[in-house]
Amino acid sequence: MNTLKRILYAEDDPDIQQVTELALEAVGGFTLKTCSTGLEAVAEIEAFAPQLLLFDVMMPDMDGPSALKRIREIAAYRSIPAVFMTAKVQQEEIRQYLQMGAADVIVKPFDPMTLASQIQEIWERCHS
Amino acid sequence: MTNSDDSNNRTDSPGKDPKDANQMTLSALKQNYVRTISAKVEVINQTWEALKLMPDDEVTYQLFHREAHMLAGTAATYGLLTIAGYAQNIELALPEWPPEDSGVLPLRQIESQLQQLTEVAGREASATQQTKTMLEHSQALSHVGDGKLVYLVDDDADFVSGLRIQLQAFGYEVDSFTELADFEAALQLKEPAAVVMDVMFKSSPAAGIEHISRLNAARKHPLTTVFISVREDMLSRLSAVRANGLGYFTKPLRVEHLVDALERLTHQRDEAPFSIVIVDDSKDQSAFTAGILQQAGMQTQEVNTPLELLNVLAEIPADLILMDLYMPDCSGLELSKVLRQIDAYVNIPIVFLSVELDLGKKLSALSLGADDFLSKPVEPWHLVSAVSSRVLRGRMIRKQSETDGLTGLINHSKCKQRLEIELARAQRQQTPLSFAMLDIDHFKHVNDRYGHPAGDRVLKSLANLFKQRLRTYDIIGRYGGEEFVVIFVNTDAASAWIIMDQLRILFSGIEHYSEEGNFCCSFSCGIASLPQCKDIATLCDEADKALYQAKKEGRNRIVSSTC
Numbered sequence: 104m105n106t107l108k109r110i111l112y113a114e115d116d117p118d119i120q121q122v123t124e125l126a127l128e129a130v131g132g133f134t135l136k137t138c139s140t141g142l143e144a145v146a147e148i149e150a151f152a153p154q155l156l157l158f159d160v161m162m163p164d165m166d167g168p169s170a171l172k173r174i175r176e177i178a179a180y181r182s183i184p185a186v187f188m189t190a191k192v193q194q195e196e197i198r199q200y201l202q203m204g205a206a207d208v209i210v211k212p213f214d215p216m217t218l219a220s221q222i223q224e225i226w227e228r229c230h231s
Numbered sequence: 232m233t234n235s236d237d238s239n240n241r242t243d244s245p246g247k248d249p250k251d252a253n254q255m256t257l258s259a260l261k262q263n264y265v266r267t268i269s270a271k272v273e274v275i276n277q278t279w280e281a282l283k284l285m286p287d288d289e290v291t292y293q294l295f296h297r298e299a300h301m302l303a304g305t306a307a308t309y310g311l312l313t314i315a316g317y318a319q320n321i322e323l324a325l326p327e328w329p330p331e332d333s334g335v336l337p338l339r340q341i342e343s344q345l346q347q348l349t350e351v352a353g354r355e356a357s358a359t360q361q362t363k364t365m366l367e368h369s370q371a372l373s374h375v376g377d378g379k380l381v382y383l384v385d386d387d388a389d390f391v392s393g394l395r396i397q398l399q400a401f402g403y404e405v406d407s408f409t410e411l412a413d414f415e416a417a418l419q420l421k422e423p424a425a426v427v428m429d430v431m432f433k434s435s436p437a438a439g440i441e442h443i444s445r446l447n448a449a450r451k452h453p454l455t456t457v458f459i460s461v462r463e464d465m466l467s468r469l470s471a472v473r474a475n476g477l478g479y480f481t482k483p484l485r486v487e488h489l490v491d492a493l494e495r496l497t498h499q500r501d502e503a504p505f506s507i508v509i510v511d512d513s514k515d516q517s518a519f520t521a522g523i524l525q526q527a528g529m530q531t532q533e534v535n536t537p538l539e540l541l542n543v544l545a546e547i548p549a550d551l552i553l554m555d556l557y558m559p560d561c562s563g564l565e566l567s568k569v570l571r572q573i574d575a576y577v578n579i580p581i582v583f584l585s586v587e588l589d590l591g592k593k594l595s596a597l598s599l600g601a602d603d604f605l606s607k608p609v610e611p612w613h614l615v616s617a618v619s620s621r622v623l624r625g626r627m628i629r630k631q632s633e634t635d636g637l638t639g640l641i642n643h644s645k646c647k648q649r650l651e652i653e654l655a656r657a658q659r660q661q662t663p664l665s666f667a668m669l670d671i672d673h674f675k676h677v678n679d680r681y682g683h684p685a686g687d688r689v690l691k692s693l694a695n696l697f698k699q700r701l702r703t704y705d706i707i708g709r710y711g712g713e714e715f716v717v718i719f720v721n722t723d724a725a726s727a728w729i730i731m732d733q734l735r736i737l738f739s740g741i742e743h744y745s746e747e748g749n750f751c752c753s754f755s756c757g758i759a760s761l762p763q764c765k766d767i768a769t770l771c772d773e774a775d776k777a778l779y780q781a782k783k784e785g786r787n788r789i790v791s792s793t794c
Contacts, residue, residue, distance in 0.1 A: 118264050118305045125260065129253050161300055190304030190319070212307030212315065215257055 107226040109134050111153035113144040113170060114188070115162045122215050123157075131219025141170030148174055153183070155226060157209075160189040160200070168203060175204065184229040186222065188213070255729065261309045265355050268314065271302060272352040275321075279345060286336050289328060296325055311355065317348035379497060379699075380421065383407040384414045384439065385429035385459070390482075394427075397486045400737050402699030403493065411442050418446070423454075424497040427489065428476075430460035430467055437470060444474040455496050459484055485744050487688045490695050505529040505622045506548060510537055510566065511555040511584075520553060520584070520614070527615040537561050540570075545655065549579055550622045554601075556585035556592070567601055575648060578629055580621040584609065635709040637687055638694035646708035646716050650767060653706065653718050657761050665719040665727035668774040669756035672786040674713035677752060681745035686713075689743050689752050696738055701730075715754075716774075724760035724791050731756050731789045739787060753787035763794050 110133050114120050120137050127133045136151045138144040142165045144158065156174065158167035165173075167187050174180045184206040189196070197208045207225045209218070278295045285291060299321040307315035324340045381403045385391045391407045398405045406423070408414040411432065432438035439458065447453040457478035458471045471479050478492040507529050511517040514535050521531040532547055534540050537558050552570070556563040563583055570576040580602040583593075593604045602621055605614065633645040641649065650666065657664040671677075671689060678686040693715065697707045706718040719727045739753045757777025764770040773792035781790040 116301050116305050118260075118267075119308060121260050122257065122308055125253060125256055129256065161297060163297070188304075190300055190307070190322075211304035212310075212312075215308070216253070 105154065105230075107133065107154055107223065109136070109151065109153045110155050110157055110222070111136050111138070111144055111148060111151055112157045113138040113141055113162060113167065114159040115139050116159075119159070119211075123218070126213075126215040126218040127157075127222065130216060131222065133219065133222075141165030141167060141173075144170050145173050148177070148180065155222070156183060156185040157222070158185065158187055160187050168200065171203070171205070184226065186225055255733070264305070264309050265311070268306070268311070268352045268355055271298075272349050275299060275302065275318075276345060276349065279341070282336070283338070292325075292328055296322065296328075299325070313351050314348060314355065317344050317351065320344045321348070380404045380406065380423040381493065382414060382417065382423040382426045384411065384426065385409065386432050387429070394484065394486065397741065398490070398493075400741050401490050401696055411438065415442075415446070425455045425457060425493055427457050427459060427493075430458050430462055430471065436462070437467065440467070440470050440474045440476070443476070444470075447475050457489065457492055457496070459489070483744075485688075486742070487692050487695070487744070491691070494695055494698070505619070506532070506550045507553055507618060507622075508532045508534060508540070508543060508547065508549040508551070509553045510534045510540055510558070510563070512537070512558040513555070516555070523611045523614055524618065526611075527619070529618070537563075537566050540566060541573075544576060544579075545652070548652075550625060551580045551582060551618060553582050553584055553618065556583050564595065578625065578632070580625045582617065582621060584614075638691055638709050639698075640694050640715070641706070641708040643708070643710050646706070646710060646718075647767075649706050649708070650716075650718055650770070653720055654761065654767055654770065657720070661762075662721045663723040664761040665722045665724055665758055666760070666770050666774050667717040667719065667727060667731050667756055667758045667789075668710065668771075668778045669715050669717075669731070669754045670778060670782070671713040672753045672755055672782075674752075677750070681743075681747050681750060685743060685745040685747075685750075692741055692743065693738060693754070696741070697734065700734060700737070724758060724763070727758050727760065728789055728791050731758060735787065735789060755781035755786045756789045757781055757792065758789065759792040759794060763792070769794070 110127060112120075112123060112127070112135050114123065114137070117139075120139075124135055124137060127135050136147055136153065138147055140162050141158065144156070145165070156171065158170060160167040162170075171185050174183070174185075185204065187200050187205050187208045188211055189200075189208060190211040197210075200208050206229050209221060213221070275295070275298045278291065278298055282288070282291045282295050299318050303315050303318035303322055306312075306318060321341055321344045324337050324344065326337070379402065381398060383391055383395060383398070383405055384407070385394075386409050388409050391409060395405045395407050406417060408417065411434075414426075426443070428439045428443055430437055430439045435441065439460075443454060443456050443458075453475035456474070456476050457480065458474075458476045459480045459482060460467060460471075461482045463481050468479050477496055478489075480489055480492075505524075505528075507524055509517045509520050509524075509531055511520070511533070512535055514533070517533040517535060521533055524531050532543060532549075534543050537560055540552075554563040554566065558566075561569075563585070567581050570579070570581070582603040582605060583601050584605045584607060586607045597604065603617055605617055609617075633641050635642045653664060656662075671693065674686065674689070677689060690709070690713065694707070694709065697715070697717065701707060701717065704720055705722075706720070708716045708718075710716050717731070719730070722730075735754060735756065739751060742749045742751060755778060757774045757780065759770050759773035759777060761770065764773050773794045777790040777792040781788050784790070
């Protein structure tokens, strides 16, 4: 299994961006590329070549699920692990994301000090 | 001290763990977020008012939904659960679009939640005033600004990770690469302030140099590169120089030498712009002169009432005074006499600017301590060059007399002088100020056991660490021997304690090289603050007592004065 380093991250709220960058870069030691919309994430993917996607569900322009759908159309990223973040807690919604191929759903609020290990676990689960 | 017993190092305060740097950033981010929360709630209120007017408008509806959703998620992540709760209630109360009963919103429910949300947000915001300095400090400690990114390229992974930690302790953001190709790819994404490049790679004994050479050939400005190598031969050094290498260090690497070079090459603390005070009773004349100097990038302060000059100088550190010779109340000659009798102003260059044709007057001005005499009308280029050269010389002389040659920090008397100025300023502006005195633990033992050169390197390391990690306007000085001081402007005792404790942890993690083997050092520190201490004597005395207390309690700790 490769070590997880590069994460493509899409989130429209700058306040959450900052705390996630802290959680994944400073605490987790990952390399993060932060995008503010799903559209931007789709545009950045080839250049950044991420190993994992971390998308907020609700974003302007293009939401997380639509962005994932577009990315899955690219052959190289057909099976890239994708994780959604959302403040909604309805089980039905979570199931829906998992069905469309998300590796996991992280429910906000998340703990910035343990988010990195949560992501790491998901990564390991995807490769076991 | 050397591998000192950890049980001695316990302090019952936050900041023991390196993780605390992250915690501190987090709490700073949170405080920052809380400060904006009232504004965010205000925006939601406005959107709600708009939505009430046009309940059928999908864009407004979705906007309101998104704002509430965002607040629910973000506030909860920052631990503001009450706010998040109200925001989520609002989100849940909103029916899915399009609402079945078009145009009817659950008014009462949403309005009551919004009202409570607004109240809680107001309370939160007022509870987190006074935290600005903390945030700034935390940014200085945890976020390294642009221009400090260092790319470290070496195929020895163990060596790289060790060096990386050491450089990070000095405040550099370090990205390391064991493959030249990865380094080149990273270069495309982000330009570093400096590159530390190994010379030998498996592919070739000079692959590092060849690679940099090739990259530089395709670039407009060469990369700021320092080479490191086990090779000591002239050929390797020469080819490094030809590849625009600005430094060459042999392994085993002495980190403090590398840090010195990086500090020099990346200009961590930029030179301040020239600060010129213009004394002229004619506003038009002073404004004209100021305009010329400002265009040359200098900062100017005009004084049109000569008797005000001393007040202005108390506020502004002047590099040079440009003075009219003839003024009402007091002449330029008299004014310069007054200045030269005040210790703090003895060294400020004074340049006279006047329509003076009488050679005798000119000479008398020079004998009174004026440094130059320019006759009006003066050509702009002449003015700028006369002022610049005086300022540069003045700064150089001042630097020699005010700084400590080993560490480059200001010396004892300059520390005292700066403390007086900052204390007066803080009292006038009614802002807090903290004064930290610190002393390296068992320093005599370091000198005795590892030799004086090793001791000197410890002092330099501490100075470099502080220069990197503190805000540019905090004042760092070497008080003498192994004693240092920091003047934290606009910083209260609690914040200063946290910052010093971070530095304490970082410093104790730095490995110092010596021929007898590597070793670690720690320092003890006492802090006293304004407004608790009212004058400079009390401030110094209390900081000194607190430092003594820290030593007595077992060293490697920070103690705040109880005064």
